[in-house]
Structure formats: structure tokens, C-alpha cells
Amino acid sequence: MRKMMMAGAAALVLATGMAPMAMAQTPPAATAAWQDGLFAVRTDAARGKVSARFGAPDATGVVGRYLYQPGISAGIGMDGTGLDRSALGQAQVVAFTVVGNKVFARFENNRYRAEGASDDEQNAVAASFATSIIWSGDVTERHADGSISVDLSGFLERDAVNIVSRLKRAGQGSYKPAPGLSYLEAGETLVFPDNVEFQTVQTYTSDEPAGSIGRVAPDGRSLSLAIRHSFIRLPDDGFTRVPHDPRSGTSAQITVTDFATDLDTPVVSRLARRFRLEKTDPSAARSPVKKPIVFYVDRAAPLAIRQALIEGGMWWAEAFDKAGYINAFRVEVLPEGAHPMDARYNIIAWVHRETRGWSTGTSVNDPRTGEIVRGVVQLGSLRDRQDKMIFEGLLGADKSGTGLADDPDQLAYHRLRHLSAHEIGHALGISHNFAASRYEGRASVMDYPAPWVIARDGELDVSGSYTTGVGAWDQFTVDWLYGDKPGTDPVARRAALAAEAQAKGYRFVSDGDTRPLGSLQPYGAMWDNGSDPVAELANVMEVRRIALSRFGLNNLPDGAPMADLRRVIVPIYLYHRYQTTAVARQIAGLDYGYAVKGDGHERAVSVDAATQRASLEALMGVIAPVQLDIRDDLLDLLSSEQSGNNERQFGIELFEGRVGGVFDPASAASASSEVVFETLLAPERLNQLVEQSRRDAGQLSLTEVLDRLQTELAGSAGLSPRQAELRRVVRSRYASYLATLAEGHALNPTAKATVLDAAKRFGEALKRNRGDRLEVAHATYLGNILTGPVEGWAVLKVAQAVPPGAPI
Template sequence: MLRKVLLASVAGLVMLGASAQATAQSAPATAAATSAWQDGLFGVRLDREKGRVLARLSPPDAEGVIGRYLYQPGLSAGLGMDNAGLDRSGLGQTQIVAFHKVGGRVFARFENHRFRAFDASDDEQRAVAASFAPSTVWATDVIETGADGSVVVDLSGFLTRDAVNIAGRLKRANLGSFKAAQDLGHLALEQTLVFPDNVELQTVQTFTSDEPGGELSRIAPDSRAVTLTVQHSFIRLPDDGFQPVPHDPRGGSVGQAMAVDFAAPLDQPVMKRMARRFRLEKTDPSAARSPVKKPIVFYVDRAAPVAIREALIEGGNWWAQAFEEAGYQNAFRVEVLPEGAHPMDARYSIIAWVHRETRGWSTGSTVSDPRTGEIVRGVVQLGSLRDRQDKMIIEGLVGAARAGTGAEDDPDRLAYHRLRHLSAHEIGHSIGLAHNFAASRYEGRASVMDYPAPWVIADGDRLDFSQAYTTGVGAWDRYAIDWLYGDTPGQDPQARRLALAAEAQGKGYRFVGDSDTRPLGSLQPYGAMWDNGEDPVAEFANTLAVRRIALSRFGLGNLPAGAPAADLRRVIVPIYLYHRYQTTAVGRQIGGVDYSYAVSGAGHERAEVVPADKQRAALEALMQALSPAELDLRDDLIDLLSSVQSGNPDRQTQIELFEGKTDAVFDPSSAAAAATEVVFETLLAPERLNRLIEQQRRDPGQLGLVETLDRVALAVGPGAVLSPRQAELRRVARARYAAHLSALMQGKDLSSTAQGVVRDSARRFGEQLKRCRGDRLETAQCAYLADALIGPVEGLKALSATLPVAQPVPPGAPIGGGEWH
């Protein structure tokens, strides 16, 4: 720990020196604070008396355009609430804005570049442009026309628009219907920055509502009025020297710039996709390896604590290796943001340290030219509570006393390693790379663009953390950077990329993105998040073993000294559900079809069904997760988990506990219900059940829907006599299965054959329950569920009302709710 602090201090001193030099270079920014005209991308003058910003734009061209810029709105000060999409450093939509002078008026128009005619005549291009509407978003009167034809306008109205759709985002987050209160906002004139290639302007905007959403009261001092700060970046449009890269589904690029090309030949697709990437040019284009004209530099927010910065810089700089191998020397680096520089200044690609009330996602986004896909700026947002969650998970596995020891299982050390990975991951998005959720399955975890669960190995009764996190970018990352940025002198770039993609597929590299991973019913067997290991079933056994070891010694030692004992309720959630993501990876094998992002003629176009033996092994593994022995907890631990916290509730903790039905006392049955839900939500997804019908139609020897449901019924139905404590946990799993059967029968997502099988299986299960034997607890529940499953539809509706299929499961991702990144 001491070494870590010393390293952070030395790194901080070195970076302060670099920051001072960079600050001196950025000195022109302060000149815009005067009332004189400041010349830059366009002229700016601040009228402090009237609180307005005057802009001096160019003389009109032949079409009346007096200025055309890349326009990027964002938030300098955010809401602080997860999943509202209103975070500090968050971005709105990148647009190309053109200011048109028509008579004595100026109109701001967002141009429409989604429909074009590439490499076509002027007449063809004009016809396409006239066929699709642009968006005129603002207009004002001309204040003054200069002798040279330049035009002076007051930009204030353009700047005080709801540029990032704050009202819409608040409504989508169920926080209420808000409207902009113009009299409660103003221009932040002191934050104006004017440079040759960009102008930065800022507005403080307040939105009001008579009926704000209840949760907003936890964030805002007065939830009826929400005040945010909006940054407006006007950026010089890139010149024509950038070479767009056609998107290849095998390349691993993210967020393609897309356009419909109405001039495309009949033998080519009309949809044109261009990968997003920075402009990276060698000083010697003829050399296989060369320094670059302008490196890609990401700057770490000075708001991040020094030790955090160290991890972010170290992990972010992993990408330098990939660029070096692609032939670009000194092409990438991460350093601290110059002192005095603004994180929203468009000149800087930024790694922002973002605070929210609760733990949430981190993101990597770009400001890019919608015409070509050229990235002009990367913006990474890192949630500041993520490292605390990672540390808590490790403390839940090994105990809080290990923190600060410097050992392989030191929670502080592992949280630091996770931050390095997080930095590399989100920067990866901001340099143009997509998630690759298959990468955990090959080449020793082949990509930082996967979601990494700490890989802990059960070794007897010991937990081995030596492979918890990787260091450096992986084989897939190096390939993806080479594909996106690399070039070989004398070789056609497109032919080179085709050869690279074919070579990667030949090596067995797999690529699975978000759309084939996030849906619970996804059938892609390689698409899983937070999983480990080449064999998902084998790793599932290891994950359960790790869970058993951790739970066997779980107790007060998993809390720091002096912490409220009630915190144990939060710490146990990711440990009790430690197997949740590996469960999903196993479930993806059932009905699984290995399909790829293929291109015609490459030899990988044919999808392959997961072999029957692997599917049946996966089903057996899931049944193990439903066993009462796996769902049970020690009595002494249950007693410890019934401590509560006094005073006002803490939202961060409140949302991450098992919801119980026993008042304040810890409810083991509700925890067990959440664990069984993790199995059923994937296994019984309608897409999977439909697929089981189809795969057995083609191969009678494959795992089918009848066999699958019969096996579940055997696992949770009446059978061997259990002890009272385990019998109740079997009833918990049984009730969850009945709830899913009820929901499936009332839904519309099953094929007619699958619906028939589900109804028949529900009836047979109900008849089985009618014959159950045991004490009155057992027979009473069996009768209740049987009557609902084999009776009229009203019984199903009543069952759904009392046992809803949406069993609450505490937030899991990011590592431990919410939506994407």
C-alpha cells in the first residue's frame, strides 16, 4: 500500500509539471473573458450587461451559409442519478449545424447526412438532398453586417434551447414532466473559450415541474426545479483528408456512421456503413513502422483521486502496445488533464470521473463526423462507485482483513486492477471498438472489451486469485486495432482488412456483440457477460465451489472493523449470487446455435448447433443450482443477517438487498427465490423454448422441450423426503417454476407447438403435485399450485398476481442494474 501511495505521488508530481506546460499553451482561452471581439473558429464577443453572446460569422456563400460546424452539446454539471442519462460530461447528439442568412434573418439548420449520393454528379446529390428533410432548430435577426459581409448575431437563443433533451430524458426516467424555465437560466459567460478550431460556450438551465418524480427528491434540494449546466462545443469540420473505413461485421468496430447511398451500383448494398476511428497518420507513410503526426491522447479528469488516476493512466496506456504493433510509434498515451483545462473542452479527449447517487455504468463515447466516421474527440465517463463495489465483492469472498496486505487476494489491490481494466475498456469504445463478449472463452481472455468477472479458482478450501484480472490488451484487441487503424505500405487497405479478418477467424477468434448477448433468450452460446473459462459448464462447477467456500466462512469478518452489522446484508448479495453470470453462460448452451458475423465466401457462413451432449450437461448443471443444498444458508449466518440500520434509509444500500417478506428480519426464502430466478429467466425464455422444438425437429437425438421441462419438474417437484429446512427451499424453487409456466401460458411469444408442450407440461406437473405426500406445508403448497396449473384460466391469472414472474433480483451488473456499457 505504501509503495502504491508513493508511486501515485511521484506520478502526480511528474504530471503536474506536464500540466503546467500544457496550461501555458492553452492561455488564449482566458482572453475571451474581455468584452472585445475574440477571433477564433468564429468571432465571439461577450455582452455582460445584457447577458448575451454575440457571434461574428463569415460572409454568406452562394447558398447563404455563413458558418458550418460540427456541433456537440453536453453536460458540464449533471443530475447525479443513475440511468437518467444526465451525467456530468455526458454528450448529446453530434450534428453538423449550418447557419443560413436569409434577408435580415439567420437560421440554424441541422443538416441531414443520412441520405446521400456518394461519388455522384451534383444533380444526383441535389436530388437526394431535396428528398429528405433537414431540421431548422432556431432563428434570429441579424444585428450587424460588416463591410466585408460578415454577419453578427446573438447566439443566446440557440444556446438556451434544450439541446440535450433534458426534459425528454427526465420524462423517460419517470422523474416527471418538466419544462424549461427561461427566466431561471443564464449564460455562463465566464466559461467561454475561443480557439482557432473550436468555441466552447456554456449555459445554466433550469427545468421545472409541478409533479416531479418521487425519486428526484433524493437528489435535488427542491425536486420541482432541476438546474443543469450545458456545454455547447462548435468544432471545425474535418477536412477531406480522412479516409473512411468500410465497416466489416468481423472487424469489431462500434457505432458505425451510416448513410443510405442512392448512387450505389446495383451489385453493392445501398446502406453504407463506415467504422468510427481517429485520424492517425504516419510521418513516413512508406514505412511499416513510423511515428505519427498527431498522437491520440486521452486526459484523466483531475477530479479523480490521485491513486485512481494512477490506475486509469496505467490501464489506459495498455492501448499503446496495440498501436505499436500496428506500426504506429508513440501513437497513443494517457495523461492527466492540464491544470485549469475544462473537461468539456472539445480539444481534449477526456476520461471523466463521474459521481452519482448510486452505482452505475461507465461509458465510452465519441464526438465524430457523421459524414465519415472520423472521431474528433473521445469522452469516457467512469462511475466513481464502481471500485467500491469491486472491493466489496473481494471482501465478501476473503474477508475485509485482507485489505491493504498487498497479497494476491488484497481487496484494495484487486480493485486497483479492476480500475485499470475499466479504463482500458471504456477507452476502447472511444477509439472505435465494440464489446466482444465471446473473448473470455479463448486466448486466455482475449479482450478488455469483454466484461471481466474476477476469475477466482477454487483450490481445495482455498481461493486462488492469481488469475483474477489480466494485464494489458488481449489478442483480439491487437487484431481489432490493426484492422481499424493499421496499414501496410503498397497493399490495398481493403484487401488488407479482408485478409486480417480471415486470418483472425482462422485462428478461432470469436466476436459476439451486444445484440446477441444482452437478451435473456439469446441463443449465441459464446455471448455471455461477466463469465470465465473456455468451457462454461466446467467453469460453472468452479464458480459454485468458490461460492460454497466463501459462504461457508461468511460473517462479520467480511466487514471492516466498526462497520454497521447491517451492511452484511449488502455484502452477501453478490456472494450468494456469485454464480449468476456463469449461470447465464451455461443457459446459452441449451438450444444454442453458434452463428457468426459472416461475409459471403469466407467459409464461416454456416451456423452450428451446440452438440446434444453439451446441451444436456448444461441442463444438469442448472438443475444443480436449483438444489436446496445450494440455496441454503447457515443458521448462525441467517441470524447475523437480521441486523438492521437505524435512521434514514440509504438508497445505495436499499436497492441492493434481497427483498423479503418477513418485515425487517432477513428472509432466506426470498434470497433463494432470487437465485432460482437467475436460472429460470434464461432457461425458460420463450426464444429458447421455441428453439428446442426446432432443433429436435431437425435432429430427434437433440435435447428437446419435453425433456427439458420434464427435467425441471423432476428437480423441483415432490420427490425424495427432505429435511424441513431443505423442503421449504425446494418449495421456493417450485413456486418460481409454476410462476414461469403460468406466465408462458398467458403470453404470446411461444409457437403453437411450444405453447402446447408448455400447457401439457404444466398439466402433468399439476397432476404430479396433486399426488405429493408429506407434511401439511408440503401438501398445502402442492394443492395450491396444482389447482392453478390445471384449472381454468382464472387460476393462472390469480397465480400470476400472487407469484409474479418478475421476481426481484438485486442489481448485478456492473459487477454486482442498470443498462448498458
């Protein structure tokens, strides 16, 4: 489809500016001369060693203090480990201290402070909390000016990014460092006035690696990664710290405990993360900036993708301009020869993994102030292929490459523009806002954008699939975080901006109130669309119906293996999964926010009863047999298998069946019902149903929800034999959920008692069921279990795997 560009194996040393220049080669057997920079460095390529020359000790013995940032230059390529190319470890302030003939590297503890207090108070706080000495080395030379030299190799050979623990947490086995198989890459040492860069190749070994490691490594018993070590000059005191406001839409990662605060001020506070952005004319409402924020696109990204990433990233320039900063933000291609892990560059890295996975936007922060000194974006290279496949599933593979508005290639590139803008937003200090898709105009790139496809007169309109540019919410967050108004108190200005956003009806819902299945925040949903979740679910189901009605050979490119059709159908058959979650969130929904006292938004409000009941009815429609069936001629096309070795990218994306290599429509139907039940029957939701009906007898109650499910699922009257079997599939999933809820400990006593009672009632209704032998046998089987001892319900708890959906 396209030719991937190869990144160079070694970066050239760059001049202090951004223009690259060649570096004179040092003979491998010789020790290089000292290179002056942030601190002086001398490499010994023959022995694989590197020396650092630090300044004369101060009164406390400190010879150098720097912001230290480890990261990964060459990773594993496996989703779920976090060990990807360009991934970052934790940034720390490291102090090198001389004691006798030893140099100790200590990570400072900046979380606990006594700011502005006396030396005695500050010393008391410092003595109350631990620091971390993480390495020591011998002084190798003392110089006439008082400076000292130390062999820094041991510091660089540490497990600086916690590889051993990350592999273990990811279930990949127990690994240990192998120093004899690790070395310093002397040619990757870069020395500049404000940063020094080192690179090591570090190997980790295991006698019993997980089998999955062997898919990405030539020998799973030995993993070798390239680790980047960046030492960065600590920022000066000119940065203006910004206290975090929970309404601001910014991500607060700097938590401070200040023991010197007054009694009427909280001891614990948070600082917003942001770049230092200064106007050349601070008194002007609009002004050019002293130093713009520049993000650089990885040269490893293919040309067409590179252009899409630049275009999407540049959307932020408008927001900064509206905040009063002229030419403050831009996106460019990384200069040729520059290393993507060089701390001088904000990077948009193009990352390859075995399977599709999440993209990220992170930053290197000064832990003392929240100043962002470097932004790092990681974009998974398989995301665009998933989007293209979805559009080919909706529209047909013959549309690809046409260049028209419904070309899946063009739609996938537009999704990449959103992805670039989204992850750069995180690197700028901005949080997710999963409520933004409910605003008119989809007001933020910081939501997860599902393609908004509209069903019109039996056709699919993709013209509005994605928006272009950042939205109103994004402009608010940039103004709040970076803007200023000369002559105005900055704290009052930000409070007024937050109040103005609330007055406009903007809601902010972040990860903690969205990702849990049991979240009760009705605006917190990912990959959804529209101001009315129920109305949009109806549209989504119609889009799904149209796409499935014509799904077949035309959804594969010519010459593609027929087995691929089994993968393409998954996101189309489950096209409703995320809008279903948005609808289920309305049930027992409680609209609460991140308010502050006095802003008028302190009280949480329940979703009205009519909306909750309409949502319940919409979900019943999703699990109706007519929505789960697949026509026979399509089923005949879905049972082709792939010969040869299994491919991980293919295998994990399929419906898991129980009929060998043949496509199993029952498992597909079971997965479709799973995406309803996992949210609707989350314990938190059932508990809240009890509470809301206690407070308001007219509200939707837990008994009403369970009775409605019984009415929907107990019988099969009026269904054809093929539909009746699909009803039994969904019925089985419901019984499994009842059994799991009854045995668990997450329900409150009333909710648990109600579930137990509903299960017994459901079982009695099933035993009264009539129909053919299959229906009677199934209903009697489940009925006998549910009306029997709870201890026997364990047989019903059969898990149903749902193929991966996110990220899309």
C-alpha cells in the first residue's frame, strides 16, 4: 500500500541550533576529547565507557542538578507492555553529590514542601520524607578548578524505565538484567549547552518467557532494547505556575503538599502542566512570542501520513492565536539527522507494534512547577488501517483509492488528523473531555471521535464523519491554560473563563468518570455522537442494518483472502457497541461535575425518568433477534479459513466460536448482547437504581429494569425458529449475569436481594415456557438452575469474549 521509510541507525550530533551538521568521527580504539555542554562528557569507545565532568561541589557537596528523563529508543513492539519506541520513563530532578571519593545520584522529593518558609521549616519537611539514592560511582579525577570526573556508565546501565517490572505486570514472564549483554552506544552521545543525551543497549533475560514474547523477539529468552538517557538543564525561576482548576479541562499531574500554607488554605494542591509561552510584548492583548511551541513529526512516518499529522496538529495554531499568541504554535518535520529522543524536540513519533494499540500524548515536566519542557506523542501505525477497514466494511472496498469523499483511504487520513491533534493536546497539558461529543458541533478533539455516519433514505452519508479543526471547548482550555489579559488578575481571569464555559452549557467529563462500565455520569461515553443518545442509537442501528444488508464480497479488495471477511464484519456487526454504552449510561444516570463552591453547579441531577425509560426500551431493541441475525448467503461467505501460520493481528479480531473453523453466528450474537449487559447490569448502576427510586417513587427502579428484561427474554412467542435460537443465546447471557451478580459482593443488600428474587422469578417463568423441543429444553434447563440452590448457579457463569473494539 505504501513504502515505509527507514530511520537511521544512529543520530548525528547537532549544533546548538536546529540545523544539523556532521560530526567528526573518533577512531573506535581512542578515547575522545572532552565535549563541553550542559556538563562535559568524554567517551571511551574502546571500553564502552563514558565519563562526566561535573562542577566544583557546593556547600552541600552537590556537583550538578539536572532534570533527568529516561526513555526508550528501540522497544519491544508488543501492545500492552508500554515498552514502545519513544516511550518515556518518569522525569526526576537528579542531584549528583560528592561524599569523600564517591559520587551519589539522588532523586529529589519535590512533592512535599514548605514554600516561602524559613530554612528551619523547609529543612524539617525535607527531613520528614525520603529521597532516593539510586546509584553511586567513584571519583575518577579531581581537576584544578575543583570540578570532578566520574565514570557515568553504571548510572546509564540501570533499569531506568522499569523494564523488569513492566514485563512482569504485562504477564510476559520474569526477566533480569544481563550486564554482559548490554553496552553503551558511544556514537549516540550528544552534548549540547542545555541537554546531554546518552544511549545504551540493555538486554534482559528469562529462563521462562511468556510464549507471546516469541512473536515479537527472535529469541524470547533475551530481549534487547535501546534506552535513551536525557539530562536537561533545570528551568529557571521565570515560569509562572498555574493552580489547577477541576473545571478547566486540563490534566493535573503535579501534586504538591505544602506544609507552610495558612490554615484556611488546603495543604495539598495541584499544578496544571503547560509549556512556558511568553509574549514579546507582555502588555499587548495580542503579541508574537519569544519562543513558539514546535512539534516535530517523525521522519519514519510515510509521506502521506506525515502530511496528515502536520495538518491535524496545526489545528492548535488557531486556538493559540485566539488566546492572543501570534505564530505561537506549529508542526514541522523532524530535521534530517535529528534523533527522535533528543530532549530538544517535541516529537510526534510513528510507533510500530505487532497489533493495533493505543496512541499517547505525554510530556516531560519539571516536577517543581509543572512546566512542560518537552512533549512526546506516540502514534500507533496500525490505527489508520483499522479505520480504513471500518469504512470499507460500511461502504465497500471498491471505494478505496478513488479520492472521492467516501474514499476509505481519505477518511482514514482524516481520522489521523484528529489523532494527531488529540495526542498533541495531551502533550500540551489538556485532558480528555468525553462529554464534548454531546455538544453541537462536537466541540473538542479531546473526545474520542467515532465516525458520524448518517443513514438517509437507505444510503450512508459519510460527509460529516469527522470535524475539521479544534472546537470551542479546545479554544477554552488553551485560553484558560495559556492565555492572559494584561492588567487582570490571572486567577480571577481563569475563574471567570471557567464560569463562562459552564454558563454556555459545556460539560467536562474525564477518564475516571467514563472508562468504568459502572460509571453513572450520563455525559461520559467514548466513541459516541449526538446530543440525544437514544436518537443517535436509532441512527447507528440503521447504519448497521444498511451496511449488513449489502455486506459481502464487495467489502474485500480483489485478491484478498476470503478469511479476511470474518475480520471486516466484526466492527460492522458491533457498530453499535459504543453508542449502546452511551444509552445505558442514562439509566440510573447522575449528572455530576467537577464543581467548585459558589459556581452554581454544585448539585448533581438525576437523568429524568422519561429519558431513562426510553433508554431501557432502546436497549431492548438492540438485543432483539431481528438485530442479531445474519442472512444465510453472508454466513456462507464467512466460513473461509486462513491457511498457514496464525497471524496475531488477524486472530484476536474475530468472534470466538464453538464450531471449529466455521463462523458461529451464535457467538456473534452473544458478543452483541454482551456489550449491552456489561454496562446495563454493572453493579454500580443497579445500586443506584435502588437509591434513585428510594428518593423518587416515579423514577426507574431496579425491579422495573429486571422485570422488563424478563418480559423481553423469557418467552419466544411469535419468533421464527432461527430467531428463537438467537433469543436463547441472549437469554443465556442474561442468566450468566444474574448468577455472577448473585455470587459477587459489589451489590448493596437491597440490590442483591432484588437480583436473587428476579432470578428466581425468571426461572419460574422459563419453566412455564412453551414451544418446540429446543425451546422447552433450554427454558427448562435454565429455569431449574435459577430456581434451585444458588450454589448451583456457577455453571451459568460462562464468559463471552468480545473482540477488541477500541482504539478506532
